[in-house]
Each structure stands twice: as structure tokens, then as C-alpha cells.
Amino acid sequence: MVIVNQQRVPRKRTYLMCSPERFAVEYAINPWMDVTTPVDTALAVKQWDRLRETLVNLGHTVHLLKPQAGLPDMVYAANGAFVVDGIVYGARFRHEQRAAEAAAHRAFYEEQGWRFIAPNETNEGEGDFAYVSEAHGGLVLAGYGFRTDPAAHAEAQEALGRPVISLHLVDPRFYHLDVALAAIDDTNIVYFPGAFSHASQRVLAQLFPDAVVADDTDALAFGLNLVSDGAHVVLNSEATRLAEKLKAAGYTPVPVELAELKKGGGSVKCCIAELRH
Structure with missing residues (x-):
């Protein structure tokens, strides 16, 4: 049961983003990518700029990673590493088309x-x-099934010194954890159960009984691919029902339009890596 009208407290965050000035859909490595659908790069940059400005206006710090030729997916900066307590666990990409991004990060x-x-x-x-960050003393939720190997979960636990809970993704449309689940404050999450195996659904229900639960409509609109500072939740403008659920739970939805970047299979969170000092 979600607690309604609870006072939510924002916390300043530090983020890393990469401009989509070189963004294009030149290959298909997830079900959302269609090489026959053209990308309006100028519009992608405009939408991305509004996202960056939204974060800055909320009081957050945004660092920029320089885009590189031949790496059209670098705009999805969240994929390049995972940072906790100033320790960076680097990425090693599944597909060769993105492999060189790891070195840039x-x-x-x-x-x-x-x-x-x-x-x-x-x-x-x-x-x-x-x-x-505060759930069970600092908990890492880790997805596997399409991109990340389960062995990386143990490696991340050793690197970061935080317990890691493995969650099995079973629907290829939700090929990454961040299109199916997000932390919305230091103790709670929002997620779409249908993206996970039945066993993983049970684990999430046990760990987060007060979670905000999304339906398939908002999940397919990339509504769960969001970032939150604990009070303000920046999410895709198409996820209107999820925005209402978050508002009812005491959060402030901040919708943004990212239609061009959805063509690559990502939205708000895909564009934003959090740098946790």
C-alpha cells in the first residue's frame, strides 16, 4: 500500500549526460530500434537540451561527456558505468556496436x-x-536476461561492497532493468511486474511492499525509464497514468518529451548516469 501525501524531500544529485548530436538508429539491437525509421537529429538535440535544463533547474549538477563519431548510442550515458560511493564499476557492452563507448566513459x-x-x-x-541508498543499508538491484551477465552481479558486489539482488528480466521489450524499474527515493522503487520472472516479482514484493506499481501502458511508454531526486520525478510525458500514481504517492511528476530518443529504445534514465560521491 502506497503512503499518500507523505512529505518528500529532494536531494541534489550529480549527473552525466552526452549530447545526441551524433545520434542515429544505424542498427537494431533491441525491439524498439527500426533502421527504416528516420531520426530527426536536430529535434533529438532540442528534446535532450530540455531534459538537461530540467535537471539544472531542479538544482542538480550535470557533467557532459563528449559524443564520438561512430558511436550513435552514446547519448544513452547511463549504460557506461555504475557509480556508488565514488567507486566506478565500468561497463562491458553486450553488442560490438557499442563496445567502444566503455573506453570513453x-x-x-x-x-x-x-x-x-x-x-x-x-x-x-x-x-x-x-x-x-538507504534500503537495507544500501542495496543494488541488478537485472539480467538480455544484456548483463549474472556473473557481473557478483563482480559488482565485490567492487562496490553493497549487497546485490539479481532480478530476471523475461520480456525482450524490457531488455534493461532501467526500462522496467527505478528507485524513486532512498527506500522505495517504482516497477512494472510483467517485465520480471515470477520469482523476481516475489522478491520485489517482499523487499518493497510500498512500491509504486506501473501498468503495461506506462511501461511501454518508457515511463519507468525515469530519474528522481526523492521528490521530483522526471519522466516521459507519455506516461500520464504513472505520473498520476506518483503524484498520489506524494511525488512531483516532471514530464519531458523525448520522442526522438525513444526510437533508439531509451528515454529519460537512459540519457542520465548518476555520479554518487
Whole structure:
């Protein structure tokens, strides 16, 4: 049962984003990508700029990663690493088309003086890892089934010193954890049960009995691919029903339009990596 009208407290965050000026759908590595559908790059940049400005206006810090030629998916900055307590667990991409993105992310973190741990196992950063900072002393929720290998969950646990809960994704439309689940404050989550195996659904229900539960309409509108500062929830403008659920639970929905970036299989969260000091 969701607690209604609870006072929500925002916390300033630090994010990493990458402009979509080189964004295109040149290959298909998830069910949303269609190489026959043209991308309006100028519109993608405009929508992305509004997302970045939204975060800044909410009081957050946004660092920028320089896009590189030949890497059209770099706009999905969340996939490049997973950062907790100033420790960076690097990505190792499933598909060769994105493999070189990992080095660009590593260079950014090393230049910034972060402690970087190179992965041996295939994982796609915050695409398949979510952090709930006060739940059970700091809990990592980790997805597998399409992009990240289960062995990466154990590797991340050793790298970050936080317990990792493995969750089995079973619907290819929800190929990453971050299109099916998100942390909305330091103790709670929002998720779409249908993206997960029955066993994983039971685990989530046990760990988060007060979770906001989304339906398939908002999940398919990329509504769960969101970021939250604990009070304000920035989410895709098409996910109107989920916005109402979040509002009823005491959060402030902040809708943004990202239609062009949806063509690559991502939305708000895919574009944003959180840098947790």
C-alpha cells in the first residue's frame, strides 16, 4: 500500500549526460530500434537540451561527456558505468556496436579522479543496475536476461561492497532493468511486474511492499525509464497514468518529451548516469 501525501524531500544529485548530436538508429539491437525509421537529429538535440535544463533547474549538477563519431548510442550515458560511493564499476557492452563507448566513459572518470574498476564480466552499467541508498543499508538491484551477465552481479558486489539482488528480466521489450524499474527515493522503487520472472516479482514484493506499481501502458511508454531526486520525478510525458500514481504517492511528476530518443529504445534514465560521491 502506497503512503499518500507523505512529505518528500529532494536531494541534489550529480549527473552525466552526452549530447545526441551524433545520434542515429544505424542498427537494431533491441525491439524498439527500426533502421527504416528516420531520426530527426536536430529535434533529438532540442528534446535532450530540455531534459538537461530540467535537471539544472531542479538544482542538480550535470557533467557532459563528449559524443564520438561512430558511436550513435552514446547519448544513452547511463549504460557506461555504475557509480556508488565514488567507486566506478565500468561497463562491458553486450553488442560490438557499442563496445567502444566503455573506453570513453572510463577516460571521463579517470580524468575526474574517480576510482575506476574495470569489469571482466559483461554488464551495461546503470542500464541494469539500480541503487536504493538507504534500503537495507544500501542495496543494488541488478537485472539480467538480455544484456548483463549474472556473473557481473557478483563482480559488482565485490567492487562496490553493497549487497546485490539479481532480478530476471523475461520480456525482450524490457531488455534493461532501467526500462522496467527505478528507485524513486532512498527506500522505495517504482516497477512494472510483467517485465520480471515470477520469482523476481516475489522478491520485489517482499523487499518493497510500498512500491509504486506501473501498468503495461506506462511501461511501454518508457515511463519507468525515469530519474528522481526523492521528490521530483522526471519522466516521459507519455506516461500520464504513472505520473498520476506518483503524484498520489506524494511525488512531483516532471514530464519531458523525448520522442526522438525513444526510437533508439531509451528515454529519460537512459540519457542520465548518476555520479554518487
